[in-house]
Structure formats: structure tokens, C-alpha cells
Amino acid sequence: MDNSPENSALSQNAAANPRVRFAPSPTGFLHVGSARTFIFNWLYARHNAGTMILRLDDTDVERNTDASVASIFDGLRWLNLGWDEEYKQSERLDLHRKVAWSIFEKGLAYRDFTPAHTGDSEKSGAQGTWLFNPGMPELSRAESDRRAAAGEPFALRFRVPRETGDQIRFTDAVYGPQSKAAADIEDFALLRSDGMPTYHLASCADDIDLRISHIIRGQDHLTNTFKHVLIFEAACARPPQFAHLPLLVAPDGTKLSKRRHGPVVSVTTYRDAGFLPEAFINFLCLLGWSPKNDREVMSLAELQEAFSLEGINRANAVVNFKEPATTPEETFDPKAVWLNAEHIRALPVDALSAQLLPIVREAGFQIDSAKMLRITPLIRERIKFLRDVLTAADFFFVDHLQPYDPTELIPQKGDAAMAAKVLQKAKDVLAHTEFKHDPLDQALRAAAQELGVKAGQMFQPIRVAVCGRKNAPPLFETLEVLGRNTTLARIDDAEQKLATPAA
């Protein structure tokens, strides 16, 4: 048996128009690791003018849920990458069974009448290695047929060519040449006793039928691939090119799981926190792949242009979030947060403004798009998440400021009297100054000079009066957007607060 097709060398299979697939099983929400697998497949397809296929591997009827299907589509829709063809394994069972029985007819599979084991059986673990159920591989065809005809339930198992001493081989595009002794591979199931195909069988049967040229998936399937090679060959199909991806792990090195690590592992958590899908995609691409030229902030088009299987590395990558996350920012890898800020800044103002507006409206503020467009450039460099618009630009949205500490109005190296003096002067000046950046700049600096205070001492009380806090966007632009009426009203309020210190 030729298990080592030299023809599966990378160069040859990097042929044009590849067909790749992302095949999630709907047993949970869309995991960030799955999202990365989807993205790498998509990038490979687009880079090579190929076809991206979405296939729901839903043969485990016990564990599949509609909620999970919804979550997967939810996440994929947010990623906004799309796909070209879509299939459900549960609608292709006839094909799977046909392939299974054709393998049986060739003598490469046999019926196993041993009752199913449940959960963690004594087969695996420290007890030793299980390869097959005694007596079953040797059953004669006649007896096998007789017992089946009598209605005895059975699973269909692959007959691994263990006696030949063969090595099963394939060349992985990421991990290189792989081989494993057939003697170490157990007789895995093709069909369960209820007639449903197993993952291994359904997956390979569909990959053959859909003419998948490249299987790009998580490294947890690397050792399963030997079984898959066996199936492909038993079905007289040439195995596709495999490319396994290093796994995404938590800071403690363990596999990401919702149970242990919470919502950080769900794609929708990133969406809900205000990530831009392009930033999230950029971040995931940098986990286990590198363009090799120190590029980090990359647009989707740039990623598509730069992507290749050669850039994928082999060691697991840590998603560096804080284990007990206390703030939203700690929930995510700092690099993801930084990339999101970079992508936000890279967005044209009108595009960013359009993304921000629905968030602001949903929070209950009646802001029109024209105003949002004026606010956006003032906060663009100050937000890391889209949702930060709510805290960075809050004072633009409300009619009345949230209560703040009046002592904030007191400038550096100044006192309450200075604050009062500044605010009074500001009102005088602002009453007749044009509300544009340059006139405001000139007028307020001149006012500071007249009062004999530093510019900063002049600006701070005004800033706190109109923004309700010290940290805010630049003052003149802010006043320009706020307008004269609001500005003067807020300075009035501030003067009152100053006059009546906190009770």
C-alpha cells in the first residue's frame, strides 16, 4: 500500500483554485480558535483564487444544538468574510454510508458486535493501549452477515493493516513529513451501531465528494490524520494536502475552554466589547502565523496578500488575557486591544462615526449623524474599543453633566478664587468670541495673560466645567462642537458648584 505519496509535496499541491473548508461541529458557541481556523482557510482560499466552503459537521445528534448553530453563524456573520458554498453533514448521510459500505465490501472494514463503551472506558488511559475488540476482526463474512441479519447491533470498524508493519505517512504543510506505525493505530469506527457515521468517516467522505484540496484545521487533528489517510486510500481517493494549525491556549498553557476561562473564548465577546472585526482578524492571524517582515497592523487586503501556509508556525500560541479578569480591558490580550485601537485610528472619520452612532443611540442618546461626525475626530485617538465612545464623549451627549467634584475645577498651583476668577473671565470672553478653534485659542490665551495666570490654569477650570472631568479631548475643538449656549450654561453651573462646596 502506498501510504507515502511523494506527489503530496507542498509545491505541487499549491496549485491554483484550491477548495478549502471550515467544518465546525455545532456543540457550542463559536470559539476563537475555530474563528482563527475559519480565517486561515478563508485567507488561503482568497489568496489563491480558491473556493471557501462552510460545512456543518453535525453528525453527533446527541450534542448538536440549534443555539450553537445560531452562535456559529452569528460569529461568522460578524467576521464578515463570507463563504462560497455551504453544506450540512446531516443531509449527506447516504453518501457517508455508501462510502463506509464500499470500504466494507473491499474487506477493509468489519462489523464489531461488541456493545458500545460509554464515556472514559478502561480502553484508554494508564491501563494500556486498546486496538480492537477481541474476536471481531476475525469474524467470518458469513457469520458477520448472519448476525447482522438476525438484527444484532454492530459498529463498522476500519481494519487497520497492522500486521504488515507499514508506516502510514503524509506530509503536512506546517509540520512536515509525518509517519506513524499502523501497529499503533486502533481499529476506529466508521459507522455507529445506530447507523450514524462517525466524524472520521463523514469528514473524509465529504472531503472527497466536495473535492477538498487542502484541509487546514487545528493541530488536535494531527494524529487523527493517519486514520483519515487510511480512509482516503480505502476509498480510492488521493488524500488532500493537510495543514495543521498550532493550538490557541490560555496563559496557564491549557486549552481554551469556556468552562475554565469564561467568555474570552467566545467570538461574540469581542464583538460585544467593541472590537472591529478587522482588528480581531488581524490579532488572530498573528497568533501562529507571521508575515516574516515585522508587519503587524494589517488590513484584511494586506493579510490576504501576505498569507501563506509557509508562515504558519508549530508551537501553541498563548492568548494572553488575565485569568481573573476584573476590567474589560484585562479580559483581552493587550495586543488585541492595541490592534483594535490601531484599526479604529486607521478608519476614515465618516466610517468610524457610522460605527459609533448605533452604539450611542442604543445607549439612549438622541444624537444625529452630523453631530457624531463632528465628535468622532475628537475621540478617535482616545478610544480602544468602539464602546469607549460612551465614556470618552459622554459630555457631548447629555443635557446635564453628571455630578463631579468641584475641587476638580481648581487649577494646578491655584485655589478656588483663581478658579472663580477664570470662570468669570471665560464667560465674558466666550460671550462674544466666535466658536471656532483659532479665535477661541487666541481669545482664551489672551484672557489668561490678562488675568496673569498660565494658559493651563486658564484651560483646566473651563475644561472641567464643560466636560465634568480633567481628562478630555482638546479644549477648543470641544467648545466648538459644544457651542456657545451649552458652554456658557455649564460654566454657570460650575460657578455655582464652586460657590457651594460639597456639603
Added chain:
RNA sequence: GGCGCUAUCGUCUAACGGUUAGGACACGGCCCUCUCAAGGCCGGUAUACGGGUUCGAUUCCCGUUAGCGCUACCA
């Protein structure tokens, strides 16, 4: 237990036998500055360990250790 895979700063990574081991994030300092950001400059921290091969190993080979994966009629 068996089999497989992996191992460069705290984290993501570059260096496909010859580099003062590079970049980024994060962190610290300085500059800029109306505050906060953004930006600029500077700084510290890494080749898991032990053997080979070689004139020369981060790089190739072997072993050790550690981590991960598979070992289901889950995927």
C-alpha cells in the same frame, strides 16, 4: 501507560550554520503638549537542560525535562 507534536524576552514573533539574537505588545524614563490620548526617542528582560556534528550552532542529530494533542460507537 502507548503514540504523536512542540520548546527564542512576561506575551506574539524574526533570524531556513556565521547577527552586538531583530521587531511588536506590555512595562519604565524622557520629549512634545491646554489635560488625556496619539506621536517621537531611550531602556531592561530570551535561545529549557545535557551531549554530539561542525572552523562555527537559536538553527542539524541524540538524550533529558516540560507542555500540549490523540488514544470514544465526541468532534
